[in-house]
Amino acid sequence: MxxxxxxxxxxxxxxxxxxxxxxxKVCVHYGEKQALFDVDLNIVANQVISxxxxxxxxxxxxxxxxxxxxxxxxxxxxxxxxNLEGQDIYDKSIDVVELxxxxxxxxxxxxxxxxxxxxxxxxxxxxxxxxxxxxxLDELVTSSLRRAGLxxxxxxxxxxxGTGLSGGQQQRLCIARAIATKPEVLLMxxxxxxxxxxxxAIIEELIDELRENFTIVIVTHSMQQAAxxxxxxxxxxxxxxxxxxxxxxxxxxxHHKKTQDYITGRIx
Amino acid sequence: MANASNEHIVSSYEDELTQLxxxxxxxxxxxxxxxxxxxxxxxxxxxxxxxxxxxADKAVDDMQRYIDEKAVSMIARRQPMAGDLRxxxxxxxxxxxxxxxxxxxxxxxRRVKHIDSQRVSKQLYNGIRHMSDxxxxxxxxxxxxFTLRDANIALDVCRRxxxxxxxxxxxxxxxxxxxxEDPRNITDCTHLLFCAKNLERAGDHxxxxxxxxxxLKTGENLYYDIESGKVQLN
Numbered sequence: 001m002x003x004x005x006x007x008x009x010x011x012x013x014x015x016x017x018x019x020x021x022x023x024x025k026v027c028v029h030y031g032e033k034q035a036l037f038d039v040d041l042n043i044v045a046n047q048v049i050s051x052x053x054x055x056x057x058x059x060x061x062x063x064x065x066x067x068x069x070x071x072x073x074x075x076x077x078x079x080x081x082x083n084l085e086g087q088d089i090y091d092k093s094i095d096v097v098e099l100x101x102x103x104x105x106x107x108x109x110x111x112x113x114x115x116x117x118x119x120x121x122x123x124x125x126x127x128x129x130x131x132x133x134x135x136x137l138d139e140l141v142t143s144s145l146r147r148a149g150l151x152x153x154x155x156x157x158x159x160x161x162g163t164g165l166s167g168g169q170q171q172r173l174c175i176a177r178a179i180a181t182k183p184e185v186l187l188m189x190x191x192x193x194x195x196x197x198x199x200x201a202i203i204e205e206l207i208d209e210l211r212e213n214f215t216i217v218i219v220t221h222s223m224q225q226a227a228x229x230x231x232x233x234x235x236x237x238x239x240x241x242x243x244x245x246x247x248x249x250x251x252x253x254x255h256h257k258k259t260q261d262y263i264t265g266r267i268x
Numbered sequence: 269m270a271n272a273s274n275e276h277i278v279s280s281y282e283d284e285l286t287q288l289x290x291x292x293x294x295x296x297x298x299x300x301x302x303x304x305x306x307x308x309x310x311x312x313x314x315x316x317x318x319x320x321x322x323x324a325d326k327a328v329d330d331m332q333r334y335i336d337e338k339a340v341s342m343i344a345r346r347q348p349m350a351g352d353l354r355x356x357x358x359x360x361x362x363x364x365x366x367x368x369x370x371x372x373x374x375x376x377x378r379r380v381k382h383i384d385s386q387r388v389s390k391q392l393y394n395g396i397r398h399m400s401d402x403x404x405x406x407x408x409x410x411x412x413x414f415t416l417r418d419a420n421i422a423l424d425v426c427r428r429x430x431x432x433x434x435x436x437x438x439x440x441x442x443x444x445x446x447x448x449e450d451p452r453n454i455t456d457c458t459h460l461l462f463c464a465k466n467l468e469r470a471g472d473h474x475x476x477x478x479x480x481x482x483x484l485k486t487g488e489n490l491y492y493d494i495e496s497g498k499v500q501l502n
Binding site: 223224227250251252253254259260261263264265266267 | 274275276277278281347348349350351352353354486487488
């Protein structure tokens with residue numbers, strides 16, 4: 001009976017929302033071309049925020065600003081301010097490698113290292129010197145695989161190559177790898193676009209569980225996925241943040257006409 | 269731009285949404301005719317018209333089933349969002365209320381054969397006619413608010429439900445007086461009282477339709493507070 005009561009409990013908002021990351025007047029130029037225009041967006045701790053919008057709207061560009069992945073593109077120039085817990089991540093004193101350990105990323109296409117399943121997960125903690133002994137590392141690999149919902153499927157073949165797994169398993173391996181370094185924020189760039197519906201459902205279930213410990217920013221082209229997994233949704237169009245709000249409101253009663261047109265399939 | 273008129277990129281989706289609105293309009297027309305005919309049958313004691321009206325209710329029921337099936341199929345296949353989602357959900361609500369109004373028309377028609385027209389005063393029938401006119405006007409306006417997506421008409425319909433209620437209360441008193449005057453009137457007056465009550469309920473369904481129309485247009489829920497007599501936002 002208690003289970004039923006729990007399920008019936010509405011998702012009550014407890015306490016105040018804490019801002020984990022925030023962007024202020026974020027502009028991005030690729031050479032001459034401006035890709036993002038003055039984006040102001042708060043990312044709330046322990047929530048999932050979806051970034052949606054048509055191709056080329058700037059959502060992935062914004063996502064990549066959050067752990068300075070754009071630094072790897074020479075012609076890319078970011079201005080404005082992005083804070084992680086109040087600290088400017090574009091400040092000179094910031095160690096980018098450390099930043100990326102705090103703000104992890106999962107990509108569209110599963111990209112495991114050409115190493116064993118174990119090594120894929122152990123790599124990050126090892127280079128960041130997070131564990132002191134083999135036992136501790138084993139423990140961390142196991143717990144990361146468990147949290148990524150992959151442990152049961154791979155526990156007997158940890159020494160086999162990660163690339164031998166199925167697409168959905170590979171993506172969960174990448175998530176295990178991303179969470180092994182204990183990031184605070186997890187960025188996901190269309191993590192399910194290459195997966196079948198079952199693998200997608202497993203990842204979505206995982207996202208919901210991970211929210212307890214992480215803050216998640218997900219870029220998705222699937223409106224249904226955004227509606228299913230996120231608490232907040234932000235809609236981008238032509239490099240501008242058009243509307244941001246609770247997911248339920250965005251998908252039932254968007255305030256901006258452009259948002260309405262996009263999510264109902266009226267503008268491409 | 270193909271979408272300048274704000275139509276769907278997928279034109280078959282747009283067509284389905286249009287069909288849904290059209291089906292609601294058609295169903296609305298059917299129940300308006302049903303209430304008009306049922307009232308006529310009552311007042312003129314026209315048994316043929318009463319039978320016809322009662323039988324016609326099946327078409328209204330079929331229409332509701334059609335709209336429900338269409339809506340469910342669209343939800344399953346199109347995964348509607350935002351305005352489209354509200355459109356489909358409110359269509360289901362409106363079809364449900366229209367079906368209930370159809371039942372009311374059938375119920376009115378069935379009472380025709382139980383009322384001894386010789387005994388009933390013309391004045392009582394006038395009350396019923398007035399009640400029916402008011403309820404019909406409310407139904408018509410509520411359907412307008414839905415098809416035109418006009419929140420102001422919807423609000424107006426909700427506010428005017430008071431008039432229907434007030435008329436019902438005055439008719440109720442009138443019927444009571446007749447019954448007290450002559451107990452032989454009790455059977456007929458009770459039937460007519462039920463008719464008046466049914467028409468008052470039809471007015472309530474019109475209010476529901478207006479609320480659905482308001483939600484469709486604004487995404488906000490309206491509700492009518494009986495205590496304060498005011499329309500409020502939830």
